[in-house]
Amino acid sequence: MTESYSTLRVNADRMLASFIHLASIGATGDGGVSRVTFSEAHLAARKWFRAEIESAGLEFRMDGAGNHSALLSCGPADAPTLLLGSHLDSVPNGGRFDGALGVVAALEVLKTIKENRIRLKLNLEAIDFTDEEGTLVGLLGSAALAGRLDPEALKNPRGGRQNLVEGMKRAGLSEEGMLKATRPKNSLAGYLELHIEQGKRSERAGIDIGIVSVIVGIRSYRLSFIGRADHAGSTLMEDRLDAGQGASAFTLAAREIVMRDFPNCVVNVGKMEFSPGAFNIVPALVDVSLEFRAAGEEEFTRLDSTLMKCAEQEARRFGLELKIEFLGTHSPSLMSVNVQNVFADVCNGLGLTNTSLVSGAGHDGQSLAGICPIGMIFVPSVDGASHAPREFTKWEDCVNGANVFLQAALQLAT
Numbered sequence: 001m002t003e004s005y006s007t008l009r010v011n012a013d014r015m016l017a018s019f020i021h022l023a024s025i026g027a028t029g030d031g032g033v034s035r036v037t038f039s040e041a042h043l044a045a046r047k048w049f050r051a052e053i054e055s056a057g058l059e060f061r062m063d064g065a066g067n068h069s070a071l072l073s074c075g076p077a078d079a080p081t082l083l084l085g086s087h088l089d090s091v092p093n094g095g096r097f098d099g100a101l102g103v104v105a106a107l108e109v110l111k112t113i114k115e116n117r118i119r120l121k122l123n124l125e126a127i128d129f130t131d132e133e134g135t136l137v138g139l140l141g142s143a144a145l146a147g148r149l150d151p152e153a154l155k156n157p158r159g160g161r162q163n164l165v166e167g168m169k170r171a172g173l174s175e176e177g178m179l180k181a182t183r184p185k186n187s188l189a190g191y192l193e194l195h196i197e198q199g200k201r202s203e204r205a206g207i208d209i210g211i212v213s214v215i216v217g218i219r220s221y222r223l224s225f226i227g228r229a230d231h232a233g234s235t236l237m238e239d240r241l242d243a244g245q246g247a248s249a250f251t252l253a254a255r256e257i258v259m260r261d262f263p264n265c266v267v268n269v270g271k272m273e274f275s276p277g278a279f280n281i282v283p284a285l286v287d288v289s290l291e292f293r294a295a296g297e298e299e300f301t302r303l304d305s306t307l308m309k310c311a312e313q314e315a316r317r318f319g320l321e322l323k324i325e326f327l328g329t330h331s332p333s334l335m336s337v338n339v340q341n342v343f344a345d346v347c348n349g350l351g352l353t354n355t356s357l358v359s360g361a362g363h364d365g366q367s368l369a370g371i372c373p374i375g376m377i378f379v380p381s382v383d384g385a386s387h388a389p390r391e392f393t394k395w396e397d398c399v400n401g402a403n404v405f406l407q408a409a410l411q412l413a414t
């Protein structure tokens, strides 16, 4: 840590005031917020962010993907930019901390560095990425910035094409603009994010700061178990081609497989759709929505083939046909080892306990992995709650996280 800056701290009271104000935008009355992408509340939060940026004397910028940024030119004019950010959108009836804490902390870091008139080797940018939560597309803003936004994802967004078109219109954005929001790779020095853990590991271990080593990869499939519709009363049990049996047997077996052979992975069957879907008809077709996550590429591939083999086996066992539809994948994203070391050094210097953690949830850093060095820290979530109004992190932990964030940014930019 550079001696002259090592005693620098964020202004905790100012950051709290910003956080409280932001939490009032889209507040649901039960401690949570609803700021789904391009909703009125989301646009109001962005307007507030812009005003905060301007009143702090920082430069405001919005790109073609609607990412909102505060720029601090604290380095040479041609120096690359170190991005600090998160997201202001939320899931419906989400919590106050998810994303918001990271944006508020990033802005506070810039304010602190600006008012201390510190000159660095890099320029700094606090960024609010568009649609991290995937109301419409998922990691939309960060993918666009990284040049990884698939035009197909805009044509067939998971939130529905009509919703995307209307939302873009409300936000004054266009498809062409989104696809042109790519930043030159050499303009980015790195990306850092402070986020709540959304799990119980650091709280359980009594650890102040989680240093993320990898964001897990995620893959999804639709599996169709195809049997034959028959009279549910007059068809003998042994004569049935019951798609429901195959789909259910697979779901139970997938859990067993992961718990026994892939202890670091998770699998989820989030939806099963039965057709024709009646009390008195043997199910002819069941569509299964399958998603699984792994931290390592090798393990990911092995889990994939094991699950597909299992689905085929269970289909065969019940005399069914199986149709496998691949829906998409994100590879596991490794955090920069250098940035992890910097975070650990900074935590030790500040007297904060820290540990390496795998992020089971997706984050914008995934979009930037491989483009520039990325790093993430987690602060403890009380009871692991997230995506719910009871989401909570002690303010002291938020401030600790912001100070680690500040010191790490200084160290990486010096």
Ligand SMILES: [Zn+2]
Binding pocket: 087, 098, 099, 132, 195
């Ligand atoms: Zn988040």
